[in-house]
Amino acid sequence: MAAVYPLIFAALLFSVGVYGLLSRRHAVLVLMSIELMLAAVTVNLVTFWAIAGDALLTGQVFALFVMAIGAAEIGVGLAIIMLIYRNRASVNIDDADLMKY
Amino acid sequence: MSVPEVVMLATGVVGGAAALLVVTSRNVVHSALYLVVALLAVAGVFLVLGAEFVAWAQVLVYVGAVVVLLLFGLMLTRAPIGPTGQGNELGKAMPLAVALAVFAGLVALIVTSYGGEVIALEHVPPAALGEVLYVAWALPFMTLGFLLTLALIGAVVIARREEGEGPLPEPDPDEPEAAEASPPDSSSWPQRQPEPTPDEREVSA
Amino acid sequence: MSSVAWLIPALPAASAVVIVALGRKMPVGGAEIGILSLATAFVLSLVLAVEVFGANVAATTSGVGEAFLHTARVELAPIGAGDSIFAGIRIDGLTVMMFLLVTFVSLMVHVYSLGYLHGDERFTWYYAVLSFFSAAMLLLVVSDNLMLLLVGWELVGVSSFLLIGFWWELKANSDAAIKAFLTTKLGDVGLVVGVVALWGQFGTFDIAAITAMVGDGVQAGGAPLDTGMLSFALIAFVLGVVGKSAQFPLHTWLPDAMAGPTPVSALIHAATMVTAGVFLVARLYPLYSAAPAAQATLAVIGAITLLMAGLLALVQEDIKKVLAYSTVSQLGYMVAALAFSYTAGIFHLFTHGFFKALLFLGAGSIIHAAHSNNLRDMGGLAKVMPTTFATFLVGTLALMAVPPLAGFWSKDEILVEAAAAGGYTGSLVLVVGALGGALTVLYMTRVLYLTFAGSFRGEGHPHESPRSMTGPLVALAVPAALIGLVNLPVEAFQPYAFSAWTMFSLEYWQTHPIAFEPAIAAVAVGLALAGFLAGWALYRALPLGDDDPARRLGPVSTVLAEKYYLDRLWTDLVTRTIVRDTAAPAAVTLNDEVIDRAVAGAGRATVATGRRVYDDVDQRGIDGVLHGLATSTWWSGARLRLSQSGNVQLYAGAMLTGVVVLAIVFAVGEVS
Numbered sequence: 011m012a013a014v015y016p017l018i019f020a021a022l023l024f025s026v027g028v029y030g031l032l033s034r035r036h037a038v039l040v041l042m043s044i045e046l047m048l049a050a051v052t053v054n055l056v057t058f059w060a061i062a063g064d065a066l067l068t069g070q071v072f073a074l075f076v077m078a079i080g081a082a083e084i085g086v087g088l089a090i091i092m093l094i095y096r097n098r099a100s101v102n103i104d105d106a107d108l109m110k111y
Numbered sequence: 112m113s114v115p116e117v118v119m120l121a122t123g124v125v126g127g128a129a130a131l132l133v134v135t136s137r138n139v140v141h142s143a144l145y146l147v148v149a150l151l152a153v154a155g156v157f158l159v160l161g162a163e164f165v166a167w168a169q170v171l172v173y174v175g176a177v178v179v180l181l182l183f184g185l186m187l188t189r190a191p192i193g194p195t196g197q198g199n200e201l202g203k204a205m206p207l208a209v210a211l212a213v214f215a216g217l218v219a220l221i222v223t224s225y226g227g228e229v230i231a232l233e234h235v236p237p238a239a240l241g242e243v244l245y246v247a248w249a250l251p252f253m254t255l256g257f258l259l260t261l262a263l264i265g266a267v268v269i270a271r272r273e274e275g276e277g278p279l280p281e282p283d284p285d286e287p288e289a290a291e292a293s294p295p296d297s298s299s300w301p302q303r304q305p306e307p308t309p310d311e312r313e314v315s316a
Numbered sequence: 317m318s319s320v321a322w323l324i325p326a327l328p329a330a331s332a333v334v335i336v337a338l339g340r341k342m343p344v345g346g347a348e349i350g351i352l353s354l355a356t357a358f359v360l361s362l363v364l365a366v367e368v369f370g371a372n373v374a375a376t377t378s379g380v381g382e383a384f385l386h387t388a389r390v391e392l393a394p395i396g397a398g399d400s401i402f403a404g405i406r407i408d409g410l411t412v413m414m415f416l417l418v419t420f421v422s423l424m425v426h427v428y429s430l431g432y433l434h435g436d437e438r439f440t441w442y443y444a445v446l447s448f449f450s451a452a453m454l455l456l457v458v459s460d461n462l463m464l465l466l467v468g469w470e471l472v473g474v475s476s477f478l479l480i481g482f483w484w485e486l487k488a489n490s491d492a493a494i495k496a497f498l499t500t501k502l503g504d505v506g507l508v509v510g511v512v513a514l515w516g517q518f519g520t521f522d523i524a525a526i527t528a529m530v531g532d533g534v535q536a537g538g539a540p541l542d543t544g545m546l547s548f549a550l551i552a553f554v555l556g557v558v559g560k561s562a563q564f565p566l567h568t569w570l571p572d573a574m575a576g577p578t579p580v581s582a583l584i585h586a587a588t589m590v591t592a593g594v595f596l597v598a599r600l601y602p603l604y605s606a607a608p609a610a611q612a613t614l615a616v617i618g619a620i621t622l623l624m625a626g627l628l629a630l631v632q633e634d635i636k637k638v639l640a641y642s643t644v645s646q647l648g649y650m651v652a653a654l655a656f657s658y659t660a661g662i663f664h665l666f667t668h669g670f671f672k673a674l675l676f677l678g679a680g681s682i683i684h685a686a687h688s689n690n691l692r693d694m695g696g697l698a699k700v701m702p703t704t705f706a707t708f709l710v711g712t713l714a715l716m717a718v719p720p721l722a723g724f725w726s727k728d729e730i731l732v733e734a735a736a737a738g739g740y741t742g743s744l745v746l747v748v749g750a751l752g753g754a755l756t757v758l759y760m761t762r763v764l765y766l767t768f769a770g771s772f773r774g775e776g777h778p779h780e781s782p783r784s785m786t787g788p789l790v791a792l793a794v795p796a797a798l799i800g801l802v803n804l805p806v807e808a809f810q811p812y813a814f815s816a817w818t819m820f821s822l823e824y825w826q827t828h829p830i831a832f833e834p835a836i837a838a839v840a841v842g843l844a845l846a847g848f849l850a851g852w853a854l855y856r857a858l859p860l861g862d863d864d865p866a867r868r869l870g871p872v873s874t875v876l877a878e879k880y881y882l883d884r885l886w887t888d889l890v891t892r893t894i895v896r897d898t899a900a901p902a903a904v905t906l907n908d909e910v911i912d913r914a915v916a917g918a919g920r921a922t923v924a925t926g927r928r929v930y931d932d933v934d935q936r937g938i939d940g941v942l943h944g945l946a947t948s949t950w951w952s953g954a955r956l957r958l959s960q961s962g963n964v965q966l967y968a969g970a971m972l973t974g975v976v977v978l979a980i981v982f983a984v985g986e987v988s
Contacts, residue, residue, distance in 0.1 A: 011115045011119060012229060012230070014222065014226065015119045015123065016156055016160060016230075017225060018123075018218060019123040019127065021214055022123075022127045022130070022214065024217065025214035025217070026130040026210070027134075028210045029206050030133060032210070033201065033203055033207075037188075038139065038188065039134075039139055039142055041181065041184075042133055042143065042146050042181060043134060045177060046134075046146070049173070052165070056157055056162045056165060057160060060162075060232070066243055066247050066248075067239065067244075070164070071240075071243065071244055073157075073162070073165050074164075074165060074168060077169065077173065078259055080172075080177070081173075081176060085266040086262050088183075088184040089265070089266035089267070091188060092184065092187060092270045093270060095189075096272070
């Protein structure tokens with residue numbers, strides 16, 4: 011199989027995730043977009059392993075790690091969103107602009 | 112075109128479409144469900160590439176846990192059930208431009224770097240992964256466990272309801288739109304007792 | 317004694333100051349201080365004379381030694397080029413002679429003025445200025461360098477101005493004072509030019525040094541003497557002499573100076589100040605001997621003056637004016653004499669000082685009695701004022717050069733020396749001098765007749781003057797009569813005579829003995845007699861006014877009456893036309909249009925430049941730069957601030973863009 015297929019698929023997922031990250035209003039949707047990007051990364055990792063044919067299965071192992079970290083990140087991220095929601099009664103990330111000049 | 116390629120293409124198309132729907136859907140819950148489809152498509156890609164364990168782990172972790180977590184998050188933050196308006200401050204043009212630029216750049220890179228590469232597909236049984244994972248990658252594996260534990264604790268700490276925090280403001284049932292449509296101004300923010308600063312703590316002690 | 321000779325000028329100077337300070341409170345109004353100081357100065361001069369004349373006589377009799385010369389000086393200030401201004405005294409025979417003359421006549425005038433100016437409200441000031449004048453004149457004669465002489469010269473001019481214009485309430489008097497001052501000032505231009513020229517040629521102001529250099533035939537730096545340059549300087553001096561000693565053509569101030577009190581005229585305009593010019597030539601006689609051109613100038617000017625003034629004296633109505641023109645004429649004699657002989661010139665100066673002062677004081681006495689200066693208002697005064705008449709007669713006879721009075725010997729001396737010198741100038745002076753003698757007799761005879769003969773034509777009752785006035789008259793009559801005897805041209809007597817007393821160099825004295833030519837003396841006496849006869853014939857009948865023969869000479873009378881139109885020359889042509897109408901307006905135009913415009917223009921340009929610098933350079937330029945800096949900082953801050961939007965997605969987008977760019981850069985780097 012040509013290597014470009016999974017790689018382009020991963021690129022597509024990543025780009026879509028970028029679009030969603032930048033354009034969505036709901037904080038949880040932003041998290042979902044981040045998840046898409048992470049998925050794209052794992053696809054990339056596994057594809058590169060498949061291309062390289064590594065005996066240590068480095069690509070797969072890394073993909074597992076990325077998944078784990080992604081899960082942890084989601085957990086923490088949601089906790090933060092919950093806290094913000096509790097204090098601001100809003101999950102619109104445009105409202106979280108206290109760092110504005 | 113061999114069978115793996117066809118399957119690859121199919122899952123790719125499905126996954127891509129699902130991803131697009133995630134980011135463009137008006138209904139947040141629909142977005143979450145489309146995310147499930149997209150992630151399942153990713154798992155399919157893993158299967159095609161021969162990473163069996165990774166595929167099932169993907170399904171377990173992401174589809175099973177992460178998406179459920181996201182749904183719970185949506186529920187706890189009173190996500191609107193129906194369609195909502197979109198439009199954040201940045202508009203649509205800039206994100207689109209950036210995304211397209213990223214896509215174009217990546218594609219260019221891929222094609223120039225791996226244009227002629229061919230993958231020799233081979234099936235890797237989970238046993239083989241297990242052997243590598245617990246032997247060569249033992250240390251990182253343990254560390255990862257710690258990381259997850261810490262993240263869990265951190266999440267619990269962050270999300271814990273503290274003393275003095277008032278109840279969530281009840282949205283007016285007659286005007287569900289107004290509740291999340293208009294961002295609250297500072298005057299209606301619930302008063303929150305600030306944490307005693309370290310200086311104050313010392314003084315009072 | 318010569319070491320304290322500086323006291324002689326110092327005493328009158330001190331008395332002038334004391335009189336100004338304390339005079340009013342004194343019983344006689346300060347006059348006593350003046351008289352005391354002048355008397356002391358006279359006594360000191362006599363003592364000095366004994367020393368100096370004695371030393372000179374010792375030299376002439378023994379035939380060895382030198383003429384007495386004592387100099388002492390104090391440096392006042394350096395003037396660069398290695399030279400300095402000195403205050404120094406020079407005592408020699410000439411100086412002592414002048415001391416005697418000045419102190420004696422001044423003393424007589426001081427005493428005389430007690431009566432003449434009695435009751436005048438500025439009595440004290442008068443005596444102060446008299447002392448000041450005496451001090452200035454004595455300074456002039458005693459100075460050993462030309463700079464100090466110049467100082468004395470100018471001070472004498474100032475005091476003359478003050479004294480002529482003493483009764484300044486009358487405009488004619490103050491006008492006369494200004495005329496005197498300005499006319500002599502014109503002559504002083506020549507004097508200053510001469511002093512500077514001499515300094516340039518000889519490198520010093522010191523008279524003794526210059527004389528020595530001329531004697532050696534060198535000038536400054538040992539270069540051979542440039543006679544032309546010397547002549548130029550000396551002729552420039554002659555201009556000063558012409559001004560101060562009232563020679564043609566600058567004599568016009570002297571007759572008008574008779575506006576001052578008569579004692580002033582006696583002192584200043586007979587014996588002392590006007591002789592300063594003659595004195596100067598005598599002082600520089602060794603220089604003049606080396607410059608024949610200058611001597612010729614002296615001779616010609618002197619000759620013209622003596623004849624011209626003599627003619628003018630004939631037609632004067634004012635007795636003082638007659639005497640004034642007579643003085644001018646006699647000064648002409650002196651100046652001409654110095655072209656040929658040192659002793660002849662200064663001897664006449666000496667004798668003339670006494671008898672002319674006598675005549676003036678006598679005239680003062682007459683005026684005091686007749687209450688008028690005009691000859692018409694006089695007459696028949698011989699019976700009423702015997703003392704005045706007698707002394708006046710003595711003075712007149714001396715003036716007329718009647719032997720054996722003083723004037724005869726001195727005037728005769730001049731004629732002899734002129735004849736001996738020969739040449740054009742010598743003959744000129746001889747002829748003119750002889751004729752002038754006749755004229756002198758003629759006009760003085762006129763005065764005598766009109767004043768003393770006949771009966772009194774004026775108002776009131778004239779009477780003899782008080783003792784304070786007649787005393788000096790008598791005192792002056794003695795030397796007027798006898799002083800001629802001190803220089804008798806007897807060979808055996810000469811080493812003891814006036815010529816020996818006043819010699820400046822033994823060698824000169826030995827080579828220029830006083831001569832006596834009976835022929836010339838006879839001619840002179842004959843002419844004098846002729847003049848007397850003419851006067852007797854013409855004025856015996858006491859014709860006055862238009863009957864006066866002198867007025868019946870037709871156009872000659874008019875010319876004489878107009879004083880040869882010389883006054884017109886000075887006032888109209890020079891002063892009015894040239895200076896007032898031409899030069900002065902030109903100067904004003906230059907000042908207003910050219911200079912003022914330039915200055916104003918420069919000022920405006922400066923202001924405009926300042927404005928331009930302020931507006932453009934400072935306000936717009938420099939401040940603009942600063943404002944621009946501030947504005948650009950603010951503007952860039954405002955733009956940069958937008959990146960701090962608080963919008964998380966914007967931050968994420970920016971980061972992504974950066975990563976994309978970096979990736980491309982790395983990729984391109986890797987590929988290439």
